[in-house]
Amino acid sequence: MTETSRKLDTPRRGSARRDLAPADSVPRESPDSRETTPRHEGPKFRRRADARPDEVLDAALALFTEKGFAAARIDDIAQRAGISKGAVYLYFPSKQALIEAIVERALGPIAEEAIERLATLPGDPRLVISSVLRVLGRQLTSAQALAIPRLVIREAPSFPDIAELYRRAVLDRVVPALTALIRRGIAEGHFRQIDAELTVRSVVGPVLAHMVLADIFGILPADGLALDRLIENHIAILFDGLSLKA
Amino acid sequence: MTETSRKLDTPRRGSARRDLAPADSVPRESPDSRETTPRHEGPKFRRRADARPDEVLDAALALFTEKGFAAARIDDIAQRAGISKGAVYLYFPSKQALIEAIVERALGPIAEEAIERLATLPGDPRLVISSVLRVLGRQLTSAQALAIPRLVIREAPSFPDIAELYRRAVLDRVVPALTALIRRGIAEGHFRQIDAELTVRSVVGPVLAHMVLADIFGILPADGLALDRLIENHIAILFDGLSLKA
DNA sequence: GTCTTATAACTGACTGGTCAGTTCCAAGAC
DNA sequence: GTCTTGGAACTGACCAGTCAGTTATAAGAC
Structure with a gap:
């Protein structure tokens, strides 16, 4: 019933963003892997963990507002934040911790x-x-x-x-x-x-x-x-x- | 997307209730089956289809309000209405039709x-x-x-x-x-x-x-x-x- | 009245799909 | 090389919706 009370131990490793990567104009790997060459132009990982939690939270807020907490999927939140579902769990221990x-x-x-x-x-x-x-x-x-x-x-x-x-x-x-x-x-x-x-x-x-x-x-x-x-x-x-x- | 527009063809077979059953003081089968005797005093189900849709709707409203549409389970709605999950689908074609x-x-x-x-x-x-x-x-x-x-x-x-x-x-x-x-x-x-x-x-x-x-x-x-x-x-x-x- | 038959009301196990949360390995940073 | 980060396949639980089977009730036969 009240498993809501589980306190969140959100990582939140520093909220000051370093902005190692250019942020905008991210190549982000073209979705259609056309041609046979496995060319991966641009860095696949952006390596800026410090900015990620806020980005995830922004994405989560948008989707929670749109669909409601229960109907919003972590997969979609991750996608909107530009990362994969697993990465979300690097920063937040559970869906509830997001809200x-x-x-x-x-x-x-x-x-x-x-x-x-x-x-x-x-x-x-x-x-x-x-x-x-x-x-x-x-x-x-x-x-x-x-x-x-x-x-x-x-x-x-x-x-x-x-x-x-x-x-x-x-x-x-x-x-x-x-x-x-x-x-x-x-x-x-x-x-x-x-x-x-x-x-x-x-x-x-x-x-x-x-x-x-x-x-x-x-x-x-x-x-x-x-x-x-x-x-x-x-x-x-x-x-x-x-x-x-x- | 807008499959919401699927019109509900709710049976609602007559809203004038016949009250075949005494309505109140329904034995409703004591929940704890105490004693070893498998005595089933009272009818196992009540058979009053005319009142059912409204009862289901009342239960659904209560649970939707409590937990929200997505998080409310049909099983719980049915239980609160005093019937089984399957019976809900006798009266309403889908969860969305309920709301x-x-x-x-x-x-x-x-x-x-x-x-x-x-x-x-x-x-x-x-x-x-x-x-x-x-x-x-x-x-x-x-x-x-x-x-x-x-x-x-x-x-x-x-x-x-x-x-x-x-x-x-x-x-x-x-x-x-x-x-x-x-x-x-x-x-x-x-x-x-x-x-x-x-x-x-x-x-x-x-x-x-x-x-x-x-x-x-x-x-x-x-x-x-x-x-x-x-x-x-x-x-x-x-x-x-x-x-x-x- | 009792028995038989028909049908409406209902049940609950099952299915197919979805999704939160986990794991593990590959790829990048240094 | 070591450490960090990310991704995608995987797992297990949960749940909407289905359906074959069960039980109550009504109607008709006698």
């Missing part, structure tokens, strides 16, 4: 980015919240950044450990910080008397809904994603409401 | 429930939107009702046909109806000049965020789900904003 490493790798950057900004900043909480939303919008433009929460949400029921990891690293910091910010806004007379805890949902929900509609169902404004416009529209409503007179 | 039937079965009820209510009602759009949100809240209290969109969102990348089915039956009706409603609110002077299309995200997003936080990550208010309170809090913000003076 764990993906989430862990993404946690560092995410954690710092937005939290300090809002937990510490003094001044009108409206400005802080607006700034946070705009940063969030800028982040979500990258497909890569969006893929992580998507993957976590999708696989959460199957991998409670990973969901908890994410929750602890991201949500348990962002949600309380936002709540505190709203509470301060009330205390300092900027906000009306509302429930700070529940209001957090009103702050982030519209962005979530926008991404779900666009990403999952392909429902988006005529002029593309329009995340900027969405966020400005949302900020206007969040602080001043829909009603005209008010 | 299709689940979504189709859920579509009828959902479609009617909320759309007419908001598309047609005249009067202050604020009251209509409030009413819609409250109905939505009441619906989402049932774990069953929540499971369908969850499943669709989760499996959408793997089953674009199903995502589109859901989009067409639900979203393509709800989103435009809400958009029109907001537009009318603007035209009639109830709402400020905002982008109606984007504002739809502000109307439904907070509820979505609440359900994701609660359902996926177990983050909920001290006093339980509190959907009612969330919705009232959201309505207050949506129409009049957070700001005090405004």
Whole structure:
């Protein structure tokens, strides 16, 4: 049941990449072995183990997002990373270790980015919240950044450990910080008397809904994603409401 | 690729259940065959084909939600429905037909429930939107009702046909109806000049965020789900904003 | 009522295929 | 030469889907 709890001892031998090989323009051995000559122009092995784990993780993230964890094959992940299946197991002990490493790798950057900004900043909480939303919008433009929460949400029921990891690293910091910010806004007379805890949902929900509609169902404004416009529209409503007179 | 489009020819031989068997208090053969006597009290199987498809679908929905489509085993679905694996294939031609039937079965009820209510009602759009949100809240209290969109969102990348089915039956009706409603609110002077299309995200997003936080990550208010309170809090913000003076 | 026959509902062993994880040897780096 | 790296064949488990056989129920014969 909970063999999920098997801790990963990911090798991850150094993440600083040396770039011994030219990276791009890799000959990669023409697939059709035409002619009889066994010519192997260009190096068959690239010998840059340091960059490999990240490449494998990128490939795995792409395929997990596309097909889901269970349906994604290690063979395909390896192929996308430009290596063979066996090589994957040089860097990661199991398929599950891949998803764990993906989430862990993404946690560092995410954690710092937005939290300090809002937990510490003094001044009108409206400005802080607006700034946070705009940063969030800028982040979500990258497909890569969006893929992580998507993957976590999708696989959460199957991998409670990973969901908890994410929750602890991201949500348990962002949600309380936002709540505190709203509470301060009330205390300092900027906000009306509302429930700070529940209001957090009103702050982030519209962005979530926008991404779900666009990403999952392909429902988006005529002029593309329009995340900027969405966020400005949302900020206007969040602080001043829909009603005209008010 | 799109073998999803294979239409399901589900037998579903009449949904009016005959209830030949007493339904409840079914002996169902005590699982532990205690004593040496091979006594088989009660019928070995129940013979009520009319109720079976729905039971299978219920079991399948539960397991798909728990483990995801790919990881759920037909054997487990059958066991939860109280029949054998082979019997599942008496009613549904394939595993995929299960997920299709689940979504189709859920579509009828959902479609009617909320759309007419908001598309047609005249009067202050604020009251209509409030009413819609409250109905939505009441619906989402049932774990069953929540499971369908969850499943669709989760499996959408793997089953674009199903995502589109859901989009067409639900979203393509709800989103435009809400958009029109907001537009009318603007035209009639109830709402400020905002982008109606984007504002739809502000109307439904907070509820979505609440359900994701609660359902996926177990983050909920001290006093339980509190959907009612969330919705009232959201309505207050949506129409009049957070700001005090405004 | 009891017996016989027909058929619908169901079972579970089996098959064919897929895939995670292993192994081992060849090829490259140094 | 030795050490490192990669690849592809292999293994073993797992599982969707099949099918020949079994059991319950209904209908008709008497």
